[in-house]
Amino acid sequence: MENQVEEIKKKLDIVSVISKYLPLKKRGRHFLACCPFHSEKTPSFTVSPELQIFKCFGCGKAGDIYTFVQEFERVTFRDALEILAKDAGITLEKSEQLTAAEYRQKRLLALNEEVARFYHYILTSHPLGKKALDYVLGRGITLPTIKLFHLGYSPQNPQLLVNYLTKKKFTQSELILSGTFGKSTYRPGLYDRFIDRLTFPLSDQRGRVLGFSGRILPGSKPDLAKYVNSPETDLYHKGQVVFGLHLAKDSIRHQKSVIVTEGEFDLIS
Ligand SMILES: [Zn+2]
Structure with missing residues (x-):
């Protein structure tokens, strides 16, 4: 296919x-x-x-x-x-007609999975993520919680992630279609939408990563939006995804109510 x-x-x-x-x-x-x-x-x-x-x-x-x-x-x-x-x-071919859409979805899901893994690794295990990690821990969020929600950090140099994904055989147009990357008209290379932000994977009920939300860190430029989300993609449609849903759904079912929180931070802290 x-x-x-x-x-x-x-x-x-x-x-x-x-x-x-x-x-x-x-x-x-x-x-x-x-x-x-x-x-x-x-x-x-x-x-x-x-x-x-x-x-x-x-x-x-x-x-x-x-x-x-x-x-x-x-x-x-x-x-x-x-x-x-x-x-x-x-x-x-008959079989390909049926599976072509699934194939595209699978590629983007696999890509998002790698992006989440990369951001998470930087936050928890790399010197480049130290500042962000100190901030999160300082907010009273523990390491097990960081791991449970797969929080991450997008480093200042977007080329690191581009290289990582290229090594994993993802193409430049797949990177752009995933919504995490964009291409500037003025500069060569791709930019990462979540650069220098704390990242929260946005997952569906099955825990598959459909997109991301990124929060600024203290000391960022004052004109930046506090949160940035993935744009609409083949996978991510605003309003259909709630951060932490796959983790919260069992308790939602039991309590029959959902408290919708303002930012991702309120949910986990
Ligand atoms: Zn238009």
């Missing part, structure tokens, strides 16, 4: 796929259009032929050819796969 999803992606150029739906104008290394997903007069919908992804700097929608067709046509991943397979002149 990996092969056909990737094969189609390699065969089709995102610029020509999107051009079927929207008029794109070339600007430097990118292509621009007015965003089809929100209303605007100045184009902020950007397509990168280099990365084979699109991103709207107005509403934040981003993804690859599959995401675009899914969103534009309002169809499922499988439908988008079939549409694009046809365009690419590729006949989908």
Whole structure:
């Protein structure tokens, strides 16, 4: 299944796929259009032929050819796969039709798992996380709690995590689609959304990591938001995920009530 999803992606150029739906104008290394997903007069919908992804700097929608067709046509991943397979002149194998969406999900889940592991390692076992660890312990949160919730810290140098994930065979576009990374128009390389923040994995009921929340540390620049969350991705949809839910659900079932807390911190302290 990996092969056909990737094969189609390699065969089709995102610029020509999107051009079927929207008029794109070339600007430097990118292509621009007015965003089809929100209303605007100045184009902020950007397509990168280099990365084979699109991103709207107005509403934040981003993804690859599959995401675009899914969103534009309002169809499922499988439908988008079939549409694009046809365009690419590729006949989908039966089993692959069923598992392609699962494959994509699995890749992003595996990636998030690695990101959570990396952040957690930095916080608990690396000198780069010492400042953050001292802060958390100072707030009265114990090491067993830090481990239970898999808290982490994203170090100042995003390249460390990029290298770690690249070694694990994740691609640059997967890093971006996971929502943890973004690509700056002005600087080379990827930036980490949670840089220099305490990180909280946001999990579903089965404990799978769908996204993250990041909290600033004392001494951060005053203009930074206290909390930053993953943007909407194929996995993470705001409002569907509650921090600590997989740990809290048994007690929720018993008490038949949930106390919704303001920040992640209130939940664990
Ligand atoms: Zn938009």
